[in-house]
Amino acid sequence: MRRALAAIAFFGASAIALAFLVLPLAALLTHRSPATLVSALSNPVVGDALLVSLKTSAVAQALVLLFGTPTAYMLATRRFRGRTLLLTLVELPIVLPPAVAGIGLIVAFGRLGLAGGALSALGIDVSFNQAAVVAAVMFVSGPLYVRFAVAAFGAVDGQLVAASRTLGAGPLRTFFRVVVPLAGGGLAAGAALALARGLGEFGATIMFAGSLQGVTQTLPLAIYAEFDNNLDVALSIAALFVIITGAILLSLKLTSVWHSSRSDSRYRAASFASS
């Protein structure tokens, strides 16, 4: 009897939780007929926002991977004074409210900001253009990737790295041929989450880069602007979002499953679990 009650409570709670999470997503896709959603997508606002989002997210993602990977490797493998503090600082933007990130970017890189003068002296314009959007996206998504990458690199068995070195491989060859494949699952998970987070960034973007259709108005900004003017367009962009980010996450899960089914390396499993 008690076991039955426990089972009911267990499944009941799960059902409520799942319903709470799934209902908004389902409602987004079903509130208006698919025909209405598709026709609203033809609004130029949507096309412009999609283009801006894809462009800026792609550049931001590339830069995050380029600069984040060595940073994460260094933080994961080296032991030095202040390592914990540095790790905390790098992870801080993950928990900062986006509005705080926005203000921070303004007073750091804005025209009258800390580094603003230096940037304009160098001819770099990070103000109300796509560079500003990229900066905002990188600030919020980069730390997410670094955090996962640190965990992934940390899970790599140091003995395998040492073995590779003793067998004559240089540090770079070891890194690319041994470390990265071993940490691959965790790196991919971090990259996917960073991409999804960056696509959805709103507060920092609207404060630092502003919102102008076709220039800096990303998909979330377009939803916000259209909500007051044309609810159908806002709904269709939101539905589009659900589909895009759902696809990103789903493809990540499926490739991880495919990877781990190809070989039963416990390192891959460990790095997947850590994501």
Add this chain to the structure above:
Amino acid sequence: MTAELTRSQLLRGGVRGGATLLVAGSALGAYAVSAQAAPPSGAVGPLAAADLANTRLLIGVELLLIDFYTNAIASRHLRADAEADARLALINEAEHYDYLSFVLTSAGLVALTSADVDFTYPAGAYYTADSVTALAVTLETLALGAYLGAAGNLTNPVLAGAVAQIGANEAQHVSVFSQHAKQPAFHDAFPAPLTTAEASDALDGYTS
């Protein structure tokens, strides 16, 4: 009708004397013609956006002049001859305003009225007869410059012609009030036109 409305606004604004009788007998539904001369008759035709913007600016100038002359007459400082000229000038300005306002309303737009704008004047502008006549010269010179500049910028020939006529009238006002202010009646062989920006900035000096 717009023509009628502006006249009643003038009456409420305190224009005294029989001068108003001259303008009272206006034709309904069309632009009113005074006893003296008439602007180019006939429709102005389609107007470019730049021409409409210029017309709005000139309406602002006319509202300033109408407001000024109303105050000048009400201040009771002007000598008899100067006051008579001020009343005639006020009639002229009212007709200028009516025509420009008619141009806008024919294009389906709404023209600014005196109820929409608050004018401010330099301190002491209406304290003495001399200060009032000096201000008359300043404002009429401003108007003349605005109309000369507009005449050069307008693309619609009918409107440009009317604006040139108005400018000629404003030049007459400049001359008359210069004499009242004990200044030479005329001097510049080529009175200076004002660009739209200059005229607008000058007009800004008289709005709060």
Add this chain to the structure above:
Amino acid sequence: MRSMATRARNPGARARRRAAAACALAGALALFGVASPTLAGANVTGITVYAASSLTDVFPAIDPGPAYSFAGSNALAAQIQLGAPADVFASANTSIPAALYAKGLVEQPVDFTRNTLVIVVPKSNPASISSIYDLTKPGVTIDIAGSGVPVGSYTLQILANMNLTKAVLANVVSEETDVRDVLAKVALGQVDAGFVYSTDAQTVPGQVTVIKVPAWAQPKVTYAMAVVTHSPNQAAAQSFVNEVLSKAGQAKLLSYGFLPLVKPAEKIATRPPAKHRPGKHKTTDGG
């Protein structure tokens, strides 16, 4: 003799009569106070007022009682259409309330104040803007509100009136959803100029410089408010509306820089003010 006896027989009568009179007086005062909640200082509580952002400072000064929600008027109207629990809706234009009235969501709107638009530039004025025509210079960065927001629509009207639309919009770098966001970006120095209401510019005195928008290009800016139809507090909502329309409410609006609904008759000083006499501090105005 008789009166003394009467008094002796009814010692408390006079006191009772006085107490009754006092009670009646107090009751009358209380009734008077309850019946006219628009008396100065009276607070209307228990209602929610959705108002345009430019009213953020003046509405709580008129009445701190209600719960306020300030945002762009079109954002608030969208929320009301989705059933938000507003009792009063105050918009920075007349068309949004009229549209809601046509849909039966609010009662008949009523105009309650007017405003004008100005250009604000950062105190340091990095682009050396001195008039609206300077906004057409290449390289100037301008911030405006979106076209659905009243102040954004008014801005576009000004530009159309002056035939500067293309030239100025080419320099616009961002469109905000709220006039106070435009003001904040200018105050922070992020942009060279922005279009806001003259009342907004007064809220950050030392941080921005005001550049006039020519009077001949100003649109008619009239604010309107209405009681929300599905509000459960109709009487309280109506008394708030009356409060804003009352003499005290209108005076408060004027003190914050809003314009009266009807332009007052012009007063021109035709004589210099009387000179001070030593010891006296009164001045008389000539006009």
